[in-house]
Amino acid sequence: MNTLATLAFSAAVATVSFAILPPAASAQSAMAYPEKCKTEGMKTDMSKNDMSTGGMPMGEMTDYQKASMDGMKDMHMNMMQGMMKKDADVSFVCGMIAHHMGAISMSEVELKYGDNEGARQMAQKIIDAQKKEIEEMSKWVDKEAK
Numbered sequence: 001m002n003t004l005a006t007l008a009f010s011a012a013v014a015t016v017s018f019a020i021l022p023p024a025a026s027a028q029s030a031m032a033y034p035e036k037c038k039t040e041g042m043k044t045d046m047s048k049n050d051m052s053t054g055g056m057p058m059g060e061m062t063d064y065q066k067a068s069m070d071g072m073k074d075m076h077m078n079m080m081q082g083m084m085k086k087d088a089d090v091s092f093v094c095g096m097i098a099h100h101m102g103a104i105s106m107s108e109v110e111l112k113y114g115d116n117e118g119a120r121q122m123a124q125k126i127i128d129a130q131k132k133e134i135e136e137m138s139k140w141v142d143k144e145a146k
Contacts, residue, residue: 031101031131034138036145037094039084064113071109075102090145097137100130 061069075098082094107123107130114120 037082039081071105
């Protein structure tokens with residue numbers, strides 16, 4: 001994906017859903033993104049990149065919105081790294097691992113800040129299912145990725 005398309009995609013996602021995206025450290029610290037999914041030479045720190053905040057100044061964001069924006073940077077970096085793999089199968093699985101990690105992070109935001117019991121139950125169900133799938137996909141990557 002070229003830089004302009006990446007920025008446009010990031011801005012669109014931020015504008016539509018910045019309030020529900022993942023917190024930075026939670027899923028990333030609980031489950032590490034597989035080394036075989038990382039692309040050598042690709043910048044891994046998006047914290048210095050200008051990321052759209054949906055037009056809202058950072059100072060006006062709530063704590064959950066700030067955590068969500070930080071997490072979105074981590075998720076997008078991992079997804080972009082995974083999708084840059086030369087093997088289509090490895091690229092798909094690595095991209096899905098990052099995507100699932102983002103789903104876990106989004107769910108953790110809900111558990112931390114949400115107060116609707118139904119939404120919180122959905123979040124916990126997502127965490128449980130996605131962790132299992134990440135483990136399965138990570139084992140596949142370890143075995144199949146060169």
